[in-house]
Amino acid sequence: MASIVKRGKKFSVVYYYTDENGNQQQRWEPPVSTKKEALRRKNEIEYELDTGTFIPPAKVTVETLLNDFVELYGTKKWGLSAYAANTSLIRNYINPILAQQVVQEITPRTVDCFFHQLQTVKPIDLPNRHARTEYITPCTIEKVYKLMRTAFKQAVRWGIIGKNPFDGAVLPKREKKKRAIWDAATIRKALDNCEDAKLYVAMNLSFACSLRLGEITGLTWDCLNITDEALINDDAYLLVEKELARVDQKAINALGNADILFVFPKLMGRTANTRLVLKKPKTESSIRKVWIPKTLACILREWKQKQDALKEMMGDEFIDYNLVLALETGRPCEDRVIGRQFDRLKERANLPDVVFHSLRHSSTTYKLKLNHGDIKATQGDTGHAQPDMVTEVYAHILDEDRKINAQKFEVAFYANPNMQKIEQEVVQQNATPQLDLSTLVQQLQAQPELATTLATLLQGKAR
Structure with a gap:
């Protein structure tokens, strides 16, 4: 029944x-x-x-479910980077373990065993990125969990199963480490010791404008307003409208070119499975206008002159894509190029070990201090989708200001050892003076005109 x-x-x-x-x-x-x-x-x-006419529903394997999930859900909801990342998770970590499991037979216990087994799986080297840990990290396992929970949610919606076994799964504990950043003095030291011109420009753009590295390498000269008039009126700015990215060709085949603004030609003799593109930023809030300090505007103007001179010297060998950061041939300057130069700078100048993206965090931190915690203004520069993303990541900066409030309160209220005596003195000073009747009578007798004036005032009050 x-x-x-x-x-x-x-x-x-x-x-x-x-x-x-x-x-x-x-x-x-x-x-x-x-x-x-x-x-x-x-x-x-x-x-x-x-x-006896009931036809039992066919059993569906995890591999079949995920194929349908990618085709019916992923191609509509994911961008190029998300598509490549999620299909990589399925190919490398999910299918090798669960591919032939029947979806209808997966229980919460099966799910917990799956995540327990993942903790002993070795990470797969990705193009241009080698594994740095012995086993896949809790962060990667969390990404697998979110992907599978969404896939099985669709399985419930499609009527394949009644409940989602991935809801409430037990994951390994993930310790969130606070990202190390440079303070303003360290960044100034880094800039003073920087010998690579492209890195120098990139570091200034990251720190002064809170840009991501892909936004820096994808910036074109037509998105900059650094004219004489702009500098005079303090109106120099840049527009973030695109980013440079290397994307999987399979993702392009599956999703099309909707988010791609330009595809750079392949280098001769290379048959890579990825393409270098200029694409739309990952969120609508990332498309933004950022005002530039005058000094940075002058740095960019000088860099443009040097680039124009190089272009003239290289002649036909320079392919002009109008990129602010470009190689000597005009080709795009990828993230890894900046990353290698950044690593050399840290080693040569004996600087604390941080990643380039930390400059963006340093920028946000510095701006929050300058504007006394104006989250909305800071969010406009960083391109975060929601203000609470700024408060969650940079709450320690706001806590510092609250700490200063406590210090000020200490000086104003608790620093004096005898506050009660001071309070009593303040009360006495502000108290209403008491009326001395005998003194008043003596003054009225000595000055008859004062008595007449007082009588007139009293008659007026009576009316």
């Missing part, structure tokens, strides 16, 4: 059937909006079970 189970504001029909192997299985039908619809479906199922 079938039954109706209410789930939130919807209704699901639940029943047992015998599969092709003679085993009893439970089936949850896709939820419907009204109890009347559920009752009608319940009667249909019971009739089919009674008459």
Whole structure:
């Protein structure tokens, strides 16, 4: 017999059937909006079970589910980078373990065992990125969890299963480490010791304008306003409208060129599975206008002159893509080029070990201190989607200001050892003076005109 189970504001029909192997299985039908619809479906199922016309639902493997999930969900919801990352997770870490598992037979215990097993899996080297840990990290496992939870949520929606076994899964503990950053003095030292011109420009753009590295390497001269008039009026700015990225060719084939603004030609003799592109930023909030300090505007103007001189010297060998940061041939300057120069600078100048992206965090920190915690203004520069993303990441900066408040309170209130005596003196100073009648009578007798004036005032009050 079938039954109706209410789930939130919807209704699901639940029943047992015998599969092709003679085993009893439970089936949850896709939820419907009204109890009347559920009752009608319940009667249909019971009739089919009674008459022997019921056709058991086919078993679906995890591999089949994920193929459908990528095709029906991923191609509509993911961008190029997310598509490449998620399909890589499926290919490298999920299918090798769960591919042939039947979706309907996966239980919460199966899920917990899966995540326990993942902790002993060695990471796969990616193009241009080698694994740095012996086993995949809790961060990667968390990404797998989010992907599988979403995939099985779709399986519930499609009526393949009744409940999502990945809800509430037990994951390994992930320790979130605070990102190390440079303070303003260290950044000044780094800039003073920087000998690579492209790195010098990139570091200034990251720190002064809070730009991501992909936004810096994808910046073009037409998105800069650094004219004489702009400098005179303090109106120099740049527009963040695109970013440089290396994307998987399979992702381009699956998603098309909707987010791609320009595809750079392949280098002769190379058959890479990735393409270098200028694409739209990952979120709408990343598209923004950032005002530039005058000094940085002058640095950029000088850099443009040097680039124009190089272009003239190289002649036809220079391919002009209008990029602010470009190699000697005009080709894009990829992240790894800046990263290598940055590592050399740290070693040569004996600077604390941070990644280039930390300059963006240093920028946000510095701006929050300058504007006394103006989160909205800072968010406009960083391009974070929500203000709370700034408060979550940089809460320690706001806490520093609150700490200063406590210090000020200490000086103003608690520093004096005898506050009660001071308070009493303040009360006495501000108290209303008491009227001495005998003194008043003596003054009235000595000055008759004062008595007349007082009598007139009293008569006026009486009226």
